[in-house]
Amino acid sequence: MTEGDRVAVLGVRVRLGAGATVDDVRALKTWLEREESLEGLVSRGKLSIEEQAGTDAADGRLGPDIELVLRVLGDVVTLVALTEYTARAVKTWTNNRRRLQDGDPDPQIRPLDPDGE
Template sequence: MAGRSIRVRLDGSASSKDLGALKAWLERERPLEELVRDGRLRIVEQPRSDGPPGHMGVGMEILLILIGAGADAVSKELVEQTRRAVKAWLENRRRVESGDPPEPHVDPVRRDEG
């Protein structure tokens, strides 16, 4: 598939509820929501690609997949927008949930990764 991808992982105390809540947050976050609506971005949950046997924590990750000819041009900006959105979600989670928050990781996916 043409395009660039960004991987979002939650470690530490993350639960599957956290992952679902973060995905829903990203889908509503501007300008990500606009890209999804225009068919230029897909946001999906998938099994973690680094999940060795016995891995602790959530076994899923969120993948943001840019689609189309302009994907390379906007991917750096999209990484920063995604990081800001994840930070905002984490701040919101701290206000409404008790306990230790998960540790988020937002990284571009190299072309040779899946």
């Protein structure tokens, strides 16, 4: 690779909707870190799960402007597999949350752009 060549960043972004709180974002992060299909990747340093300020929040947004970004740090999983693992884990977390709390966190999952944004 020559200087200036960019390596595509593989990952997904998880954003909770207006019915969610900052505590929901943090609870989901903990859930994802412990999810069987993701935990091994995290513990081996092959996947990072980070909270970061939202990048595409609409003006007047009511929910937290924090999203979770899952970045692949090695050649261990495909974007399709990571998206599937994440979607399954988020769905399970959402169903559990609904049984315990009112409101709908309305999660959105989408791949990162090739530049990691």
